Amino acid sequence: MSLTLGALEEIILLLVLKQKESYGAELVRLYKDQLHKEITLPAVVVVLKRLEKKGFLKSYVGEPTEERGGRRKIMYEATKSGYQVIEEAMEAKNTIWQMVPKLS
């Protein structure tokens, strides 16, 4: 399995890092707030599972709440390697971005 990040994986991982810990429903909401686009929940869940498999996220069982119909949520938290891989990716992008001639 490739240990690089796809575009959506990157966003989701960043959002998890921003929240310190998060879960599917919250990420759908955050995605909409930040990127002003709708995303379906299964798309998010698929990415979360993939990131977990790659070892960039770890999950644990969270508390059940009223609005979830009493179901427990699965919380996700970034691992150390998760933090590192996103740091590298962002740095690389930033370096290139600095070199791009500015339009205005």
Added chain:
Amino acid sequence: MTNGKTPRLGSWLLKLLCRKEYLDEVKGDLEENFYWRTKEVGLRKARIRYYLDVFSTVRLTKVNLSSYNGFTRSMFLSFIKSSFRNFRRQWTYTFLNIFGLALGMAAALFILEYVSDELNYNKPSDADRIYRVSNDYYRFKKMIYESSMTFSGVGPAMQRDLADVEKYARLFSASTGWGGAMILTRPDQPSVNFKEHKLFFADPGLIDLFDIPMLHGANELDQLNTILLTPEMAVKYFGDVTDAIGQTLRYNDNATEYELKVAGIFERPDYNLQVDFNVLISYSTRAQSDPERFENDWGGNAFITFVKLRQGANPSGIEEAMDELTLKYKPGYLEKNESGEYNRINRYFLTNIQDIHLNSKYQNEVGTIGNATSVNLLQVIAVFIVVVAWINFINLTTAKSIDRAREVGVRKVLGARRKELVLQFFTEAFLINLFALVFAVGIVLLGQGQFNGFTEKDLGLESIQMDSFVVPGVMIFILGTILSGLYPALILSSHQAVLTLKGKYRKQSGISLRRGLIVFQLLFSSLLIMATLAINRQLNYMNDQEMGFDMDQVLIFRGPAIRDVTNEAHIPSIRTFKERVLSIANVKSVGTSSVIPGIGILRGIVLVKQKTQNGDDMKSIERVVVDNGFHRTLGMNFIAGEGFDESIRGFAPIVLNEAAMLELGFQDAQEALGQTIYEFGQEERVIVGILENYHHESLNRKIDPMYFVRNEAFDTFYVIRLANAQTASAIKAIGNLYSEIFPGNPAEYYFLDSFFNNQYKRDEVNSKVFSSFALMAIVVACLGLYGLSSFSTVQRTKEIGIRKVLGAKVHSIYYLLSREIILLAVLGFLLAAPIANYGINRWLEGFAYHIDVKPWLFLLPFALVLVVTLLAVSQKIISTALTNPVKSLRYE
């Protein structure tokens, strides 16, 4: 549903789709999202989003089957795997199956394309309340004419006087019915001029009625001197679509000339137009010069009139109301005879515009006309071809069942339940059908060009109509797959394990069904071949028939439209043209006339024996205006007297054809010759010749009574007979002469024989369509027979070996094995012949002159089917019969 509760159906779907270990998590997340979305965007939108989420849970499905119901999944995979193994092991049989099915489906797809296109005429959004007004005319209880076009006053009067009529639109063309020519010219570049055949004067409402999309400019048909073009026309005259707007075009026909402003560019709608037009000129342009004739006339039937009724209006009520309207606007029609009946009657009919294309009965119909019967027949054929293909499949599979009995036995011993066996065979059937469908689409894509070539349509898979065919098509496909899969599956899975493993299983299952199905296949194939043969014979008959005149090497030039003088004064130019044409080498003779053979006849002119005002004696006979040279040029024969000649002077001569002579009540030609009769009841005409009947129209019509009067000024058509040699140079010389003597008129010519034979075009297309589908059907049937016979022969290899050892000859074995199939073919023929006989006779009734139905018309197809069937079954039988018995008996 209370706030915050997710839809029940959704959670059920979720359970079905989602992987089990994620189910709780996803369900919770979804419920939470649903909760805040309800608050944010409202319940309705939240629910839509929720369903979107649920459906996209498909992406979490993958592993679901294995963990949720491991048994089902692996079983399913095993079905697919063993299906493929089986396909590979018996690839010829599988190939036969797939190929046969694919061919059948491809034929059905082609037919659906064709039928969809035929049904897709005149379908604007309000089509169901738009009607075409036609009328007939009775005088003294005799029908004078039936016309698809009506009078100019009808449309406006209907809108004015009838509350249920919302809108009307008329189309008028100088060329409809009587061969006038319409020419458009660019005034700034007079060399840019063309004859236009799809040009109409149109009321502004037409654009709305037919939902015609305007690309540029606007529908300014409500103004004087405006013209609308299609993009192709704009390019033709101005080189570019956008440049055309605001430009000027000049219109000419035999009578009028207008300068027109290009106001807009319209596109043809996405359905087919029954009356196709590519140039529209505002109707008021034409009407202004002669408002009496073009706005309020009730005598000249030259106006295609469409009306749009209000919602819920009853067309037959309108037809009745029209009777009153006639009397209001045609006071002359109030006149009654002694018994109180009207002397003259017009009746009006409303035809829904969608029905015109396939269900028209009018001789003077403008536009393309199809045939409802052949469209219906083709749909039936489509279904039958697919059924034949499925029958193959069922036959082959059930026949194979013995072969697979052992496999079934082993499976059963190993614990397979019946349900699972059925499912397995069903999976195979489904896969084969699926492959066949893919192949069929491939065949259609490859063969499309060819098919479009002979149907002369521009078709593709996308022409198949969504709503009326795709849904039933898919349903038939699924049903067929289920039925064709289910029966073999049931047969195959019914074998008893112990018997099959002992090797004692020899029971032939489903034999009578199989025989029945073969009979049906052969019946259907013979039917198609008989029909094809009959159509072909009739077409040949019509082409070979003595027409009564000689149409070979006759060139037709349309008369000029642009002239600077009136009819009488242009005679000198016509004379000059004819004289100079005659001086060209290879030209034998030349003549002019108002109509030529192949142009439809609308009887309506009056001729009487005695001078009279009383309508009872009047006969309606077609009138043709010709010059001295016409009859000679076409090589027509006279029974008595002569044609028109220079020497006939001092009185008005007339020529009748035989039919007209009899209609007028003359006993024989000699009696009629020299008699004086009266045209229009008043004008004296002396009979100088009786013409032998000739076929003025196609052979599906009886010969109409016609008469000919002489007038040099009518040069609607020039008929020119050429000698056989160097046609091309003669045509070129005539063309040059034409441009010189009639400047500004594009020279347009064609050969009379090809023009005349155009009338048979529809029948020719039909013949090609039928013969190609007959071919496909018989190929499909043969594939099945080949597979079946080779299989049943292999079954009897051992028996044949023993027979040979005991001294049987090859031919007796051949007879033994092919006897059954011959019997079935005979049975199929016996059933097919009466059906074909009935159908062919019905079809031939549509032709006034037709072939007789003779026995060989059925026996020949039967012989063909028999030969092809025997060929299909023989190869395997003979090769088995020739096998050395040692080989077939060695094992065991």
